[in-house]
Amino acid sequence: MAVYGGIEAGGTKFLCMVAGGPQDIRAETRFPTTEPDATLARAIGFFHAWRQAARQPLAALGIGSFGPLDLNPASPTYGHITSTPKPGWAHVDIAGKLRAALQIPVTLDTDVNAAAVAEYRWGASQGLDSSIYFTIGTGIGAGVIIDGQPMHGLLHPEMGHIRIPHDRQADPFPGVCPFHGDCFEGLASGNALRLRWGQPAEQLPPGHPAWELEAGYIALALVNQVCSLSPKRIILGGGVMQQADLLPLVRQKTLRLLNNYVQSPTITAGIETYIVSPLLGNRSGVLGAIALAQSILDC
Amino acid sequence: MAVYGGIEAGGTKFLCMVAGGPQDIRAETRFPTTEPDATLARAIGFFHAWRQAARQPLAALGIGSFGPLDLNPASPTYGHITSTPKPGWAHVDIAGKLRAALQIPVTLDTDVNAAAVAEYRWGASQGLDSSIYFTIGTGIGAGVIIDGQPMHGLLHPEMGHIRIPHDRQADPFPGVCPFHGDCFEGLASGNALRLRWGQPAEQLPPGHPAWELEAGYIALALVNQVCSLSPKRIILGGGVMQQADLLPLVRQKTLRLLNNYVQSPTITAGIETYIVSPLLGNRSGVLGAIALAQSILDC
Numbered sequence: 001m002a003v004y005g006g007i008e009a010g011g012t013k014f015l016c017m018v019a020g021g022p023q024d025i026r027a028e029t030r031f032p033t034t035e036p037d038a039t040l041a042r043a044i045g046f047f048h049a050w051r052q053a054a055r056q057p058l059a060a061l062g063i064g065s066f067g068p069l070d071l072n073p074a075s076p077t078y079g080h081i082t083s084t085p086k087p088g089w090a091h092v093d094i095a096g097k098l099r100a101a102l103q104i105p106v107t108l109d110t111d112v113n114a115a116a117v118a119e120y121r122w123g124a125s126q127g128l129d130s131s132i133y134f135t136i137g138t139g140i141g142a143g144v145i146i147d148g149q150p151m152h153g154l155l156h157p158e159m160g161h162i163r164i165p166h167d168r169q170a171d172p173f174p175g176v177c178p179f180h181g182d183c184f185e186g187l188a189s190g191n192a193l194r195l196r197w198g199q200p201a202e203q204l205p206p207g208h209p210a211w212e213l214e215a216g217y218i219a220l221a222l223v224n225q226v227c228s229l230s231p232k233r234i235i236l237g238g239g240v241m242q243q244a245d246l247l248p249l250v251r252q253k254t255l256r257l258l259n260n261y262v263q264s265p266t267i268t269a270g271i272e273t274y275i276v277s278p279l280l281g282n283r284s285g286v287l288g289a290i291a292l293a294q295s296i297l298d299c
Numbered sequence: 300m301a302v303y304g305g306i307e308a309g310g311t312k313f314l315c316m317v318a319g320g321p322q323d324i325r326a327e328t329r330f331p332t333t334e335p336d337a338t339l340a341r342a343i344g345f346f347h348a349w350r351q352a353a354r355q356p357l358a359a360l361g362i363g364s365f366g367p368l369d370l371n372p373a374s375p376t377y378g379h380i381t382s383t384p385k386p387g388w389a390h391v392d393i394a395g396k397l398r399a400a401l402q403i404p405v406t407l408d409t410d411v412n413a414a415a416v417a418e419y420r421w422g423a424s425q426g427l428d429s430s431i432y433f434t435i436g437t438g439i440g441a442g443v444i445i446d447g448q449p450m451h452g453l454l455h456p457e458m459g460h461i462r463i464p465h466d467r468q469a470d471p472f473p474g475v476c477p478f479h480g481d482c483f484e485g486l487a488s489g490n491a492l493r494l495r496w497g498q499p500a501e502q503l504p505p506g507h508p509a510w511e512l513e514a515g516y517i518a519l520a521l522v523n524q525v526c527s528l529s530p531k532r533i534i535l536g537g538g539v540m541q542q543a544d545l546l547p548l549v550r551q552k553t554l555r556l557l558n559n560y561v562q563s564p565t566i567t568a569g570i571e572t573y574i575v576s577p578l579l580g581n582r583s584g585v586l587g588a589i590a591l592a593q594s595i596l597d598c
Contacts (some may be wrong), residue, residue: 029544067561068560068561080560081561083560130452130453145403146452147445147446151445151528152529153445153528153529153530154529154530154531154563154566155561156428156529157529158525158526158561159527161522161526162522163519163522163523163528163556164462164463164464165464166464179559180556180560223462224459224462224523224527225462227456227458227459227460228458228461228523228524228528229450229452229454229527229528230450230451230452230453230454230455230457232453244558259478260382261382261478262367262382262454262457263367266453278598
């Protein structure tokens with residue numbers, strides 16, 4: 001059975017995995033994302049070492065990366081990170097560097113599209129041809145499955161950057177997005193929570209007013225997607241969602257904002273199975289990278 | 300060559316057409332949307348009369364209807380209008396009534412998905428596998444093409460009902476949506492313009508402050524879709540877009556709001572070909588209904 005390499009290239013950490021699937025994980029490592037050359041060298045070293053020790057090839061490598069990415073195969077900068085504010089990483093040819101070093105087929109998608117693919121293949125949205133996977137962590141992003149495939153369109157979704165209502169009297173915090181100020185990510189990311197409240201999200205206790213406000217912003221973003229992509233399920237992952245009170249609040253506020261306009265029992269009578277946690281936990285992204293690698297050979 | 304029936308069932312008027320395609324229009328009529336039985340009887344009468352006069356069958360009927368609609372083929376209320384606030388039309392089995400009366404295959408989609416299909420097949424988004432068609436008229440809606448097909452997901456897009464920032468100091472108008480108040484449609488539809496400014500959109504002169512405000516709301520909605528669906532082109536149709544100053548303002552404000560975050564030359568260097576008017580004008584919807592009817596027989 002073929003074995004694949006997968007990388008979840010996140011803005012704060014890299015996860016690397018060798019696996020045939022979620023039931024066949026051969027090796028795994030994680031390390032912080034520092035500057036590009038050192039970080040990619042560490043990933044390359046992990047896969048080299050595994051091949052040497054196992055005396056076995058990797059059939060392909062999948063990468064789920066933070067972005068924005070150039071995913072247009074016809075573009076001269078295909079496989080590059082583009083305009084990220086992350087120091088040093090703008091315009092890095094992440095797919096090209098890994099292909100050159102490992103000499104195997106490499107495919108790239110966003111970290112969140114990878115997670116959406118993994119949850120569709122093996123997790124919380126299995127069998128549903130349309131779904132959205134949100135990660136609400138340091139930053140905010142989302143991957144989209146339509147007709148069983150990750151959606152790209154012109155580029156790929158950048159759902160952290162949608163604009164949502166922001167009541168500056170109730171919440172005078174100006175937002176942290178360097179491009180847009182108070183977009184969704186600017187208001188509701190882990191970074192925003194840390195700066196608004198002076199402590200990281202994981203230290204804000206249940207019942208803290210942060211969570212009502214946070215749930216309201218997430219619900220606004222979800223309502224906008226129910227009215228735009230009309231997904232069959234929404235998965236909410238990422239560090240901020242670890243606060244157990246948050247998911248029920250988001251469900252409640254989403255229903256209240258929709259106000260019975262979208263009359264589908266899937267939503268109105270089943271909100272607990274409509275807005276859910278990932279089943280693959282914090283491995284959604286790296287397992288999605290494995291699934292992307294598999295899909296190269298399926299083509 | 301086969302000839303099809305098409306109906307654009309709009310909230311204010313019905314357009315009925317018999318055609319083989321946009322170059323082969325055999326008959327057309329339009330009349331106001333009144334109560335359901337009388338309106339559908341008038342449409343049925345038009346097609347009956349054409350068949351009798353032409354001594355020719357209609358191969359199929361396509362309907363592009365206002366909504367929300369139940370488009371789930373597995374649902375007992377498939378083909379019905381669902382929760383519309385339009386008096387008398389909630390829960391009308393529009394596809395079933397027309398199928399029973401005309402005894403031909405009938406297919407139904409939203410009026411805006413139909414328009415998106417027509418512009419994809421014959422108009423402004425021809426050859427682009429991903430696009431959005433907005434109608435900004437009495438109400439606001441949008442149809443979406445992904446991989447060359449109208450997108451449905453759980454239901455279908457209801458993009459008029461996304462929430463966007465609303466600065467109540469600059470614009471104290473509370474919005475007109477009976478479900479959501481100041482959602483996009485509540486703030487920016489023709490109805491909203493009429494009530495905010497005390498005169499219909501078509502009577503507001505160029506240079507009136509209404510247009511700057513309107514362009515800002517439309518740009519917010521477009522930015523949200525660039526960050527969500529990432530379409531390859533956005534088409535803006537509907538009565539409100541008839542004001543010639545509006546489209547250039549929308550393009551300008553969309554670029555300003557994106558603030559170079561989404562680095563695609565398609566947008567940054569080509570906004571005039573990225574956000575465009577429909578090529579089929581006010582026939583997009585009914586021609587889309589013809590295209591939907593054709594697609595039944597392609598299956």
